[in-house]
Amino acid sequence: MLTEAFIARHNELLLPALREDYDALGRQLARRGVDIDALAERATAFRVAVPSWGVSTGGTRFASFPGPGEPRDVFEKLEDCEVVNRLVRVTPGISLHIPWDKPERPAELLAYARARGLFFDSMNSNTFQDQAGQARSYKFGSLSHTDPAVRRQAIEHNLECLEIGTALGARSHTIWIGDGGNFPGQLHLRRALDRYLASVCEVYRALPAGWKLFLEHKLYEPAFYSTVINDWGTSYYCATHVGDRAACLVDLGHHAPNVNVEMIVARLIALGRLGGFHFNDSKYGDDDLDAGSIKPFELFLIFNELVDAELSTVPGFDPAYMLDQSHNVTDPIESLMTSATELGRAFVQAHLVDRAALEAYQESNDPVMALQTLKRAFTTDVAPVLAMARLRSGGAIDPVATYRESGYRHRKIDERPAVARRRAGIV
Numbered sequence: 312m313l314t315e316a317f318i319a320r321h322n323e324l325l326l327p328a329l330r331e332d333y334d335a336l337g338r339q340l341a342r343r344g345v346d347i348d349a350l351a352e353r354a355t356a357f358r359v360a361v362p363s364w365g366v367s368t369g370g371t372r373f374a375s376f377p378g379p380g381e382p383r384d385v386f387e388k389l390e391d392c393e394v395v396n397r398l399v400r401v402t403p404g405i406s407l408h409i410p411w412d413k414p415e416r417p418a419e420l421l422a423y424a425r426a427r428g429l430f431f432d433s434m435n436s437n438t439f440q441d442q443a444g445q446a447r448s449y450k451f452g453s454l455s456h457t458d459p460a461v462r463r464q465a466i467e468h469n470l471e472c473l474e475i476g477t478a479l480g481a482r483s484h485t486i487w488i489g490d491g492g493n494f495p496g497q498l499h500l501r502r503a504l505d506r507y508l509a510s511v512c513e514v515y516r517a518l519p520a521g522w523k524l525f526l527e528h529k530l531y532e533p534a535f536y537s538t539v540i541n542d543w544g545t546s547y548y549c550a551t552h553v554g555d556r557a558a559c560l561v562d563l564g565h566h567a568p569n570v571n572v573e574m575i576v577a578r579l580i581a582l583g584r585l586g587g588f589h590f591n592d593s594k595y596g597d598d599d600l601d602a603g604s605i606k607p608f609e610l611f612l613i614f615n616e617l618v619d620a621e622l623s624t625v626p627g628f629d630p631a632y633m634l635d636q637s638h639n640v641t642d643p644i645e646s647l648m649t650s651a652t653e654l655g656r657a658f659v660q661a662h663l664v665d666r667a668a669l670e671a672y673q674e675s676n677d678p679v680m681a682l683q684t685l686k687r688a689f690t691t692d693v694a695p696v697l698a699m700a701r702l703r704s705g706g707a708i709d710p711v712a713t714y715r716e717s718g719y720r721h722r723k724i725d726e727r728p729a730v731a732r733r734r735a736g737i738v
């Protein structure tokens with residue numbers, strides 16, 4: 312196991328250089344009126360939940376190439392989640408996908424998670440696949456299906472997720488459906504949405520006290536012509552129709568290329584319906600790459616909106632941050648740690664924006680200086696802040712290097728002999 316002592320030993324070697332870099336950056340930031348220790352404290356308080364489905368190797372529609380030593384059940388998945396959190400210290404929350412990670416005895420899983428300093432954040436239903444022994448097929452949809460019996464089955468599945476989530480101490484439920492049409496004319500577009508709404512209202516009525524319901528939109532895939540919950544506008548309409556505790560979940564990979572996602576975020580904040588995020592990155596579609604790997608400036612601009620809302624205390628602003636990635640060619644633990652770090656980077660950089668100056672440039676219509684104000688924050692190398700924050704909370708200065716040196720995966724190769732698994736699909 313990656314013990315505290317092992318992490319501390321590794322940190323010791325890196326500490327002198329980190330101190331130098333941290334002090335130099337501290338002096339630079341002091342000139343800008345920023346206290347580096349206060350910034351490090353904010354980085355320490357940052358949180359993002361890890362997806363239970365993200366610790367296994369994912370695949371594409373064509374194939375998946377499982378890595379050795381992968382977790383074989385939900386307990387082993389939590390074991391890997393614990394490694395991520397031990398090293399980065401910002402990921403104690405887990406979002407759980409049902410039935411992929413359905414616990415036979417929730418109380419046992421809860422105790423296992425708690426013993427490892429983890430907790431359950433959001434539940435996720437799955438009505439985009441048929442499961443073995445399932446009475447009816449989701450081939451032509453689930454919560455919006457034309458057949459009431461299929462809708463009933465999908466509703467019941469979501470209710471079951473709420474029940475399991477209650478036993479696990481979760482606090483929100485996320486619904487993403489694959490429902491849609493592959494051909495023009497296949498679906499009556501308005502009626503399909505009405506059916507979805509009626510189903511979701513039924514799930515909402517059973518939502519446990521204090522929980523939120525997140526509705527996740529997606530432009531296309533698996534349906535390639537029309538998707539029932541295709542964009543944030545539809546999602547917003549549905550959330551307001553369903554009830555106060557329903558809100559929109561923004562998955563960064565679920566928009567058309569070049570869409571201004573930070574504007575969507577700003578709109579949802581203004582409308583009081585930003586529920587949360589599935590962070591990942593993409594070049595083309597729902598690529599599910601590590602956060603910040605393709606468009607770090609976009610990620611920064613999104614956090615710029617989030618931090619602005621936080622600092623101006625927008626009423627009810629409390630979005631849930633979650634990762635949702637699929638790792639085809641990397642060690643999932645390394646990818647998840649990298650993404651958590653990238654989110655922390657965007658968050659800290661957004662805190663460096665001189666908001667008073669930015670506002671003045673906006674008011675005086677000075678686009679050059681307004682952009683420069685953002686760029687000044689974005690181009691500041693805040694790596695020493697993030698590393699110091701990790702160190703101060705017991706994590707690793709260099710999570711990936713420490714993880715590799717620990718030989719964790721190699722030990723798991725012996726302990727977890729491979730099991731037969733599906734050949735294609737994102738998990």
Ligand code: RM4
Pocket residue numbers: 435487527529562589597635737
């Ligand atoms: C979807 C969507 C959902 C996720 C599934 C696995 O594209 O992002 O959030 O649960 O993939």
Ligand code: MN
Pocket residue numbers: 487527562589635
């Ligand atoms: Mn998602």
Ligand code: MN
Pocket residue numbers: 562564565597635
């Ligand atoms: Mn997705």
